[in-house]
Amino acid sequence: GAGVSQSPSNKVTEKGKDVELRCDPISGHTALYWYRQSLGQGLEFLIYFQGNSAPDKSGLPSDRFSAERTGGSVSTLTIQRTQQEDSAVYLCASSVDRDNEKLFFGSGTQLSVL
Amino acid sequence: DQQVKQNSPSLSVxxxxxxxxxxxxxxxxxxYFLWYKKYPAEGPTFLISISSIKDKNEDGRFTVFLNKSAKHLSLHIVPSQPGDSAVYFCAARRWSNYKLTFGKGTLLTVNP
Structure with a gap:
């Protein structure tokens, strides 16, 4: 597609449920990032994928969070046993490669945990 | 520990x-420093960047100034237009590290 696509755009879930967020990056972009923005905060780095290299998971806030990127393209961010503090906008971005400063962001998934 | 700070939550011009x-x-x-612009319900979009070897970078109506000794940068928009109304995020990185560290953003409102 022309841009980074994320789905769903909105997700409301109950505390304790698992959720999956999907990201379809720009074709040909080898670098993929997940960020989240909690209310009133800046964007917080979660995880980074570059080609076939091992991902940098250093930003994941707990072991309830995991992500994978299949075939070097689509990525899924999974949050298990969601908590209210997980409520945020989850943003995916891609770039041509790790040295390109121009990240292209998707519109995000607004996650609300009740 | 907030490494990138935008102390003004909002600005009206x-x-x-x-x-x-x-x-x-x-x-x-x-x-390496960058500015991103974000409209409601959209993801941030890249606006302009500057390397630490420079103190100014200009792109049309947008100019970024970097003062390394003060650890301060600023984004100037001249002339401001109503379509510039958005949240502006400042971000920084080490060139050797792909992670961007973002500020909390400043909501700019340009009044007609």
């Missing part, structure tokens, strides 16, 4: 005037 958005950073290892 008149159309045609200059908008100045400020950003301070604490990590002296940062050597």
């Amino acid at each position: 008149q159309e045609g005037r200059i908008s100045i958005l400020n950003c301070d950073y604490t990590n002296s290892m940062f050597d």
Whole structure:
């Protein structure tokens, strides 16, 4: 597609449920990032994928969070046993490669945990 | 520990005037700085960047100034237009590290 696509755009879930967020990056972009923005905060780095290299998971806030990127393209961010503090906008971005400063962001998934 | 700070949550200016958005950073290892613009319900979009070897970068109506000794950068928009109304995020990175550290953003409102 022309841009980074994320789905769903909105997700409301109950505390304790698992959720999956999907990201379809720009074709040909080898670098993929997940960020989240909690209310009133800046964007917080979660995880980074570059080609076939091992991902940098250093930003994941707990072991309830995991992500994978299949075939070097689509990525899924999974949050298990969601908590209210997980409520945020989850943003995916891609770039041509790790040295390109121009990240292209998707519109995000607004996650609300009740 | 907030390494990139945007101390003004909001800024309001008149159309045609200059908008100045400020950003301070604490990590002296940062050597690349960027500004992103975000409209409601959209993802941030890249606006302009500057390397630490420069003190100014200009792109049309947008100019970014970097003062390394003060660990301060600013974004100037001249002239401001109503379509510039958005949240502006300052971000920084070490060139050797792909992670961007973002500020909390400044909401710019340009009044017609």
